[in-house]
Every structure is written in C-alpha cells, then in structure tokens.
Amino acid sequence: MKSLFNKGAVTAIVLLITATLSGCGEDNAQQSAAPATPSNEHYNFRLAHTWPTNFPIFGDAIHSMATMANKMSNGRINITIDSKNKHKAPFGIFDMVKSGQYDMGHSGSYYWKGKVPNTLYFTSMPFGMTAEEQYAWFYHGGGFDLTQKVYAPHNLISFPGGNTGNQMGGWFQKEINSIEDLQGLKMRIPGFAGEILAKVGGKPTNIPAGELYTALERGTIDALEWVGPSLDLRMGFHKVAPYYYTGWHEPGSEMQFLFNKEKWESLPADIQEILRVSMRLAAYDMYAHSYHESAVNWDSMKADYPNIQVKSFPNEVLQAMKDVNDVLIAEYAAADPLAKEIIDSQAAYLKKARAWTKISDQSYYETMESLQ
C-alpha cells in the first residue's frame, strides 16, 4: 500500500478535518456552506473494536459515538459494532479497517508498533504528556497531522478515541525501594513499558486478562499493571496485593478511532462532519467518564480495603527507567526521520506544556493540599 502515500493528499485531508479549529477574522464569516437539499441516502458502517462485549467506559464511548451519529443524521447513519467476541481478532483491527473488511475500528495505536513502528507515539508515552497536555498537542501542536502522516500510507485515518486518564503504575506484592527490588520481578506489563522494565532487570510476562487475578494471588507474578481504579476495581486486584504504585508509563492513554481512508473520502461533507464530530466528542467524553469512574472507584476501594498503601517508585528507580526510555527513544529517532519528527515534536511540546502545568494545575494541587 506504500504507493497510496501522497503528501499533498494527506495535507488536504488534515486541513479538511481540522478546518473548524481555526478562528475566524469576522463574526459569522465562517458559515460558508451553501444550504443544499438534504439527501435521503443512508450510510451503513461496520465497526470492529479490540474489547470484549459490554466492556465498560471504552465500550460506552464507542456506543455514544454511534448514537450521536445516528441521531444527528436523523437515522441516516447506522453503525454496526462488533466486539472481539464477534470478530475474534482483537489485534486485527488495523488490518481489517485497512483492507475495508470493516469501515471503522476502535483500538489503541500502540498495539501496532510491531507492524508499523511509528504508531507507538499516539497513545501515551512513558514520562510523557498527560491527557490535557496531549489533547493540546493533538489539536494545536501538530500531533493530529503527524498521526495522519503515519496512518495515511496504510489507507487509514486515526482519530483520538478516548482517554483513560493517568494510569497507575500497578499492584505489587512487595515494596520497591531500589533497583535491586526490580531484579527478576515478574510483572504483567506489556508493550514498550515492558521493554523498559526488562532493561532495568524486571521480567515482563504476558498473561491473559482472565488469569491475572489468580496469577497475582498465587505468586505466579509479583506485580501487574492494568489501568487505574476506573477499570481495576472490577478485576479485584486490591483484594490480593497491598501496594498500589503511582504511574510513570502511561500518563494519558488515548485510544483511537480508525477509519478506512478510501471510504472516508467517498463520503459527502455533512456525513464526514457528523462522524468527525461524533468521534471527537466521544473521545473527550470518555476522558471525563474515566475521571469519574476512577474517582468513585478509588473512593470505594479505600473504604472497603483501608490497608491499601499508595506508593511512588523512588527517584532512583524512576530515573533508571527514564534513562532507558531516553536511550530507546533516541535509537528510534536516529533510525527513522518520521520517528524523529514525532519525537522532537512531542519533546518540544511537553517542555512548553509542562512549564504551564507547573504554575497552574500542579501548583494549585500542591498549595490546596496544605489547607484545612
């Protein structure tokens, strides 16, 4: 599919998609769409996602998107949603949407790292941006355009698909006080974060979700990370591990909506806009939903299991993992110009955004904590 890549076309799509973001010089100047006779045409789309049927929060975001599109089009847009229980290929979403077997998908960009290495950067990066910072980068700092540079050669458009919020570092059976405590530590921690753990002496292991509770309880693994209270509560990990570590590896994980690019380009402008807006709103809404679920679930975890101990990794451990992260990222940047462009963009944006966060939300949380 490499021959489909055309930089001009990618830029045009990006401009079209992001056109409503820019301000207008004159009041009312932006409403240039000429009224047209509404079409009676119906649009049926098939969407495949990575998650189980009835998966909370993520599944709610997908359904909310489909419902909005259906209502706003007065029933002309219908999106059929297949969970992994139906299509049996949770990590086949990229290929199924690329080929047109499905029109749309919902998944996580970092799952495609083995197939297309530059997809790694669009979910969340260790030691990287939080959700607020990352949305600003996506929509105003060049992130959205860079995403399409990676996906367009694969006949795909990737839209933000909902944020989990800051993910916790995981549940541990013993305290981590030094790098030594990580040596040989068996932990369920997949993907790039698992690579980092391995480089500082840990043993990342992959265990199916349904077996995680028992593995943690019986000592088959020493630790695991899942998401945070929003989705951890139902897994029950707090009943079998005493230490809950704060996060470092996924500070703001943004899921993705995928759309088949040829299909997208065949759609009329109003249908595109309804879909674009529905996906974008469902994504933001998922972040608010995740925040809420984490807040109420953390409250009930603490009430039922008051002995849960929240810990942060010591500076020595975090610094060692960040050093490994920085080396790996530098290797990726050296090996591929587009990787370098994305990495440089994220690093420069993080620096500016975090300087603002430091004097706004961070300072606010710190000073408020000291008050009665």
Added chain:
Amino acid sequence: MKSLFNKGAVTAIVLLITATLSGCGEDNAQQSAAPATPSNEHYNFRLAHTWPTNFPIFGDAIHSMATMANKMSNGRINITIDSKNKHKAPFGIFDMVKSGQYDMGHSGSYYWKGKVPNTLYFTSMPFGMTAEEQYAWFYHGGGFDLTQKVYAPHNLISFPGGNTGNQMGGWFQKEINSIEDLQGLKMRIPGFAGEILAKVGGKPTNIPAGELYTALERGTIDALEWVGPSLDLRMGFHKVAPYYYTGWHEPGSEMQFLFNKEKWESLPADIQEILRVSMRLAAYDMYAHSYHESAVNWDSMKADYPNIQVKSFPNEVLQAMKDVNDVLIAEYAAADPLAKEIIDSQAAYLKKARAWTKISDQSYYETMESLQ
C-alpha cells in the same frame, strides 16, 4: 417566570439531553432512532455573547460551534453571532435569551449572581474543582441536572461553554508575604473572589478592561487578575508588574452556552442533537485551545521577560481566604435549600475527585519534576 418551574419537566429535559451518556447493555442496542425522511426545513438562530468582536479563544469556540452545526446539518442550521459591539449589552445575555430576543447566548454563569444567586456555582469556585474534575462532576456527578434546576425557572437551558483552564492569581507590583500585605491592596478582582479579598482587608476595584494596563503601570491599582497566559499576553501586564501569582479563585472556569428553553423544546430531535453535540464539543475544544495558548504564551512571556517571578501566596494568606470562602458558602447554604444541594454536591464530589487526582496527575507531576 416562577410558574414555569416544573420539576418533572426539568427532569425529562435533562434525561433527554444526557441520554447518550449512558452505556448500553448490548452492542448496537442503542441505535433505536427510526430512519425518517430528512426535512428540508431550515433553522436560523441568533446568538448574543458577552465578548468583544474577534475575542480570541472564547470567540473561536462560539464560531466553531456554529460552523459544526452548519456543516452537520448540510447548511440547514444557520447561527448569526452578535458580539457586545453589536448588541451593546454584555451583561444582558441572560435576559435577552430568557425573553427570546436572542435564541442563544454565550457568557459566564457567575455573571448572573446578582440576579439569580444560585448561578454562582456553575463557572468555577474558589478552592474548588479543576476543569478535569468539574467536567466529571457536570456530566457524571449531577452537575448538569443541578444547573438546569437553577436555569429552567428562567426559561433557559445552560450548557458548558468552554474552559479557560486554571486561572492565575494575578499580576502584583509587590510581593505578598503575609495578611498584612493585603491590607488596603487595590486590586482589580471582580465577583465572588473580590468579596473574599475584601473580607481579608483588600480593596477590590472595578476598572474597564481597556484601562487596566495604564492603571497597573501608574499605580492606580496595586494588582489585578485577568485569566492566565492564554489571554494575559496580549494585555501586556507582564511588562509593568514583576510578580505573577498562582491561582486559587478560579481553578477551572467554564463558560456557558445559554438556550431559550421554549425555543429548544420546539425543535426536532435531530436539530437538538446537532446543537447539543456542537456546543458540548466546542466547550471541550476550548479547554484544549486554552491549554495550548497558555503553554505557548507562557513560553514567550518567559523568553522576552526572564525576570517575571512566579509566586504562590503563603499558606497563611490562602488559609485566611479559604476560611472566609467557607463562611460565605455556609451562609448561602443555610439561606436556600437549592444552594445547599449544589454546595453539598460539589463538596462531596471534590473530595472524591481530588483524592484520585492526588494519586494520578498530581503525583505524576511531582515525581516527574525530580527527574533529569
């Protein structure tokens, strides 16, 4: 208009508006809207806002909303936007939308405190929730329903209209090291925050925006607060005052879209949904836009004026202001059952949400700061 208040009707509207938020038990079960013949009918709305023509960020959010509604309806929805330069009544939005002189408005809920005291609570409260926490409260913690309880008796529906992010405490000519330093301090700080300042010895003053720079430069006032780097940069305050204090009084100011309730109820479901979704997305987008503008503007302020000193008020000062805040809020709660319901809801939600923030974003920002 008191007689229009009907708790059942309010609840029904709230349910209708928030229906797409809830998850569905079965995949695809939610798409129940029967396809209907699209109408050729056009819908023209008039919107009045509080801001000047071409006001950045806020104005962009309003135009983005109108553009999305226009495009998604294939040109059938047209929203005419009048700035305060046109209608000459920046603080008349509530009345003009209530009466139907305008169909829609964009403003700030706390501006109506003198007219309807319970509108105070829906923008941002001193020592209250940040934008992330407040969106979770609005959409999942009961905030949206409480908002409509306050607005429905006035023939209005109020939707979130965009967040400025955490606002800075303001620009000061001298350092504030104690309560004594606040005595007689002349500061531009309007509204409820100004009432708090007055109770701890300050002198809140009201000066038109166009005269603020000169007033601060010449010492007519000792300090002022505006928004944050996103909108402060163009005002130039950093050129004439050395101290930039971190915030306490507006941790996540959410503007509002107002809609005439009778007009809203006369609209077909697809038009309502297009408007609801456009307003809601424009609001979230404004938060990302504000975050971006604050990040890049703070970066250039620091580069051009490296002597700006960022300070936080000492604990003694913050505690004194919080004590005053708590006394005032308790008085409001004692005087009115609906005020009590809102205040209790916000306090209970803040407690849960902040406990989660503390182990997620707050902890992350703090630990990341210590790394090289």
